[in-house]
Amino acid sequence: MNNQVEVLSKTYSMNTNIETEKFKHVSYLWNEAEAAVLAGDEVALLVYRSNLLGADLRLTNYGGGNTSCKDMAEDPLTGDEAEVMWVKGSGGDLGTMKRSGLAALYVDRLRNLKSRYRGIACEDEMVGLFNHCIYDLASKTPSIDTPLHGFLPFKHIDHLHPDAAIAIAASEDGEKITEELFQGSIGWVNWQKPGFDLGLQLKACLDANPGIRGIMLGSHGLFTWGDTAYACYLNTLEVIERCAQYLEDHDGKKGPVFGGAVVQSQTQPERLQQAAKLAPILRGFCSSHTRMIGHFTDDERVLQFINSKDLHRLAPMGTSCPDHFLRTKISPLVLNLAPDEDLTDTVRIKEKITPLFVAYRQMYADYYNNCRHPDSPAIRDPNPVVLLYPGIGMFTFAKDKQTARVAAEFYINAINVMRGAEAISAYTSLPRQEAFNIEYWLLEEAKLQRMPRPKALSGRVALVTGSAGGIGKAIARKFAEEGACVILNDNHAARLEEARQEFTVLFGKDMFAAGVLDVTNGNTINQAFAMAILAFGGVDIIVNNAGLSISKSLQDHTEQDWDLLYDVLVKGQFQVTQRGVAIMRQQGFGGDVLNIVSKNALVSGPNNAGYGSAKAAQLHLSRLNAAELGADKIRVNAVNPDAVISGSNIWSGGWAEGRAKTYGVTIEELPAYYAKRTLLQEVIMPEDVANACFTFVGGLLNKSTGNILSVDGGIAPAFVR
The missing domain is CATH 3.40.225.10 (Class II aldolase/adducin N-terminal domain)
Incomplete structure (x- = not known):
């Protein structure tokens, strides 16, 4: 041969x-x-x-x-x-x-x-x-x-x-x-x-x-x-x-594939809309042991299987190939929701699917206890990896995006296998004991133990507004480096595309998603959060960073200037926080809101009525939200930078010229001017602000809310106390 x-x-x-x-x-x-x-x-x-x-x-x-x-x-x-x-x-x-x-x-x-x-x-x-x-x-x-x-x-x-x-x-x-x-x-x-x-x-x-x-x-x-x-x-x-x-x-000679359809799929826009409403709730259930990242697909092969007569016969059988099984778990959880179910009442939906998770966790515990050996490792997370929603699609949840995505790919492989086996004979899955021997194999356990420890933000999802440049991009990059999945966004498409290309090179496709977001436009805010949910299952960290600056005297300030500053800085922060908090509440495990404010929220200066007062409003809104959201374990903190010139979008549109004129220096002299007036006499970089943000969300300040962290090189009039 x-x-x-x-x-x-x-x-x-x-x-x-x-x-x-x-x-x-x-x-x-x-x-x-x-x-x-x-x-x-x-x-x-x-x-x-x-x-x-x-x-x-x-x-x-x-x-x-x-x-x-x-x-x-x-x-x-x-x-x-x-x-x-x-x-x-x-x-x-x-x-x-x-x-x-x-x-x-x-x-x-x-x-x-x-x-x-x-x-x-x-x-x-x-x-x-x-x-x-x-x-x-x-x-x-x-x-x-x-x-x-x-x-x-x-x-x-x-x-x-x-x-x-x-x-x-x-x-x-x-x-x-x-x-x-x-x-x-x-x-x-x-x-x-x-x-x-x-x-x-x-x-x-x-x-x-x-x-x-x-x-x-x-x-x-x-x-x-x-x-x-x-x-x-x-x-x-x-x-x-x-x-x-x-x-x-x-194929098809024995009858309709998987016994034929018994559920009709929603249209794709409807499927995505339902998935975006449900995913945070599912993520909350699946994260009861470890914070999970989600993935959603409505691939046609998935829909054919989950809409079929044979779904409830084949899905509990589990997969056959050990490579499939190790990534998809013993079997999926099939949701008992109608494709057009009203998902707006989170409490009702949680009450409806709670018994499904209770039963799944008990099934997994029974599987472990019935198959375990004297030297078997301790039982692992009993939550499902694969969740099937007839008429809508498939959710997968795992420790990171790549693992969740790969789990979905493997379950599609399993669907292909079931379809082929049923077409030519009858599908057989791995016996439960054999499956357990693979899943809890001591050699597999040793491999798991050798894996590097999760990074500080592993399993977290962060949406940073205005993250295509300057402070926002530095924050997004820092969070991604520490393991978070990030949502890049900006109201400038070309600038956003540059950031997208940069993050693709740095982190690959599984660590971020990107889309246009204008914080003055409620539709784009909703779209950005829907993108976060469909890409990663929800959101854990919101950074309100988008901003602009206008430096004019009281007489020169126009109503249009005033409205723009308040729409972006105050109303934008309010609307983004409002939508993000709703998702955090659906998930049920708290979260973080970080507001990038300014030393101008505390320090009075000339030619700054609109910007300074809007920043003061941002700061007090941070305090108000912290007071309200503590019961939900949602922490709200503020970072007050000053004079971050490198890569910052706020220095366009005349702000740099205005501040230089106010202080009697050239634009080129501004960085040095700002540094000299500080106690440390240091130039503030975007990375400095990013490090401050990470300090709040990296795990060491989990019991801190309503606080302000200044990153200004030390400006005594800006001291909070």
């Missing part, structure tokens, strides 16, 4: 169009020119192949699957040639993996571990022995799947979790279908937790079926191989393509 794959490799490499046209259900991404540059470096070709496979979510999801290659290398101790296996290390992702993400082991040492193997009851002790087989001491930690590659003789091996293959592997007649579909060229190994023994079983399957091109793992995934990176890649795509085509050929 290996020679046949090689022939295919040579044949298809002659014409790229042939390969592209050959595949309908997977993406053929191999580029001969790119691969030619890597010729002779098997490890580089392994990384290249892995990245191509990881780029197609139909083949494997984020963090799922593993790949390997074997080649000869010089032993650094003896100088002799030794066979070495490079395999994806623990915790890596195929789509983004680099050479540093591989573990490199001596093949002979790994295979000699068979003499140390004491049976399946002692499976976990073998993992520690992998370290004694390391060839490259700087390489990644070997994963539990290492022996699955090590005992197979092929130079290049792929182990993936494609939906199409798992649908067959997770069906009642999976072994029979595999035999008939591939006419004996794909072997079968029944479900077993990954480990040393499974590696031995794969080798035994190959020995019993010489010449096969791959092995299907019951309920789990697929192994395929080849003697070159390209042959392996092509073999993998061909096998998955055949599985997918088989499912398509049978």
Whole structure:
């Protein structure tokens, strides 16, 4: 079979169009020119192949699957040639993996571990022995799947979790279908937790079926191989393509998909509106142990499943593939709300869904207590990860946005698997005990314990008004650096786009969302908060930073100037706080409101009637809100900066000219002028204000509200006391 794959490799490499046209259900991404540059470096070709496979979510999801290659290398101790296996290390992702993400082991040492193997009851002790087989001491930690590659003789091996293959592997007649579909060229190994023994079983399957091109793992995934990176890649795509085509050929032949629809979806605008109303309430329930970040999707595949007759039969069964299960939990929670349910009465909705969460947590506790072993780790958070709202969509909640998003992707994979298995046979899920053995595996627990501690603002969502530049952007950047998800916004679209690009480079797509927000426009305020909810599940920190400055004498001030200052600084702060607090109350676990005010709220000066009085109103509004919101555990504090010129938008529109004229200096001399009049004689930067904001929300001042923190270099007339 290996020679046949090689022939295919040579044949298809002659014409790229042939390969592209050959595949309908997977993406053929191999580029001969790119691969030619890597010729002779098997490890580089392994990384290249892995990245191509990881780029197609139909083949494997984020963090799922593993790949390997074997080649000869010089032993650094003896100088002799030794066979070495490079395999994806623990915790890596195929789509983004680099050479540093591989573990490199001596093949002979790994295979000699068979003499140390004491049976399946002692499976976990073998993992520690992998370290004694390391060839490259700087390489990644070997994963539990290492022996699955090590005992197979092929130079290049792929182990993936494609939906199409798992649908067959997770069906009642999976072994029979595999035999008939591939006419004996794909072997079968029944479900077993990954480990040393499974590696031995794969080798035994190959020995019993010489010449096969791959092995299907019951309920789990697929192994395929080849003697070159390209042959392996092509073999993998061909096998998955055949599985997918088989499912398509049978789709709908047994009747409507998932038994047909029994719930009608709302229109997309209606779905998003319902999701935005409900997500903060769900986030509150799901955060009863740990603060969670949310994700929402109304993908058509999700809607087809959650609207179906078979939803209540299939959803409680849970998933089959362990990679799916580890990210989606034992089963989802199905909400008992009508698609057009009136969600405006938070109290009523909480009363309606509280029993669902009580029942889910009890189910999870029973699952733990019934399946636990004497040495099992303590029970983890009993709240659901996946929540299904028929007619609307799917919510997922996890410790951070990426984990929540990936959980949604994996549950969509699970839906695909259920659909395919039901089309060709009947879906079977992982038995509860097997699922528990995966979820509470001591090796998985050890991996969790090795993860870095959460940052101070992990699990928090912050909306910072006017965050496309100056103080606002510095605050947003500081919060993101400390683990928060942030909502970037500004009333200047071009400025906002620059900030969006900067944050994408710094933090990636999962740490922020961005949209236009004008604090004088109630519609854009509502849109910004809806964006925060749909992107992250709610909001925890509101920073009222948007502002402008007008410096004029009393006589020169116009009514328009006055209205603009009060609309932006006072009414804007009021409206943003009002909307944000409503969301915090829905969530039920408190929050923070930070108001960026000014030393001008306390210090009188010339040519400052409108701006100074508006800042004073902002400061007193902060006190009033602190007094009112304490019962909700919502803290309201103020930061009083002064003369933050760098990147600040308030210095446009004549303010700098006005202040320079007032003080008898040039615009260029303003920073030095302001610094010299302070006690510390320091120039105040946006980052200084950002650090003050973090001081309030970073965890050390959780019992502080109604306070003012000055960041002005020390101005005695601005002292509060």
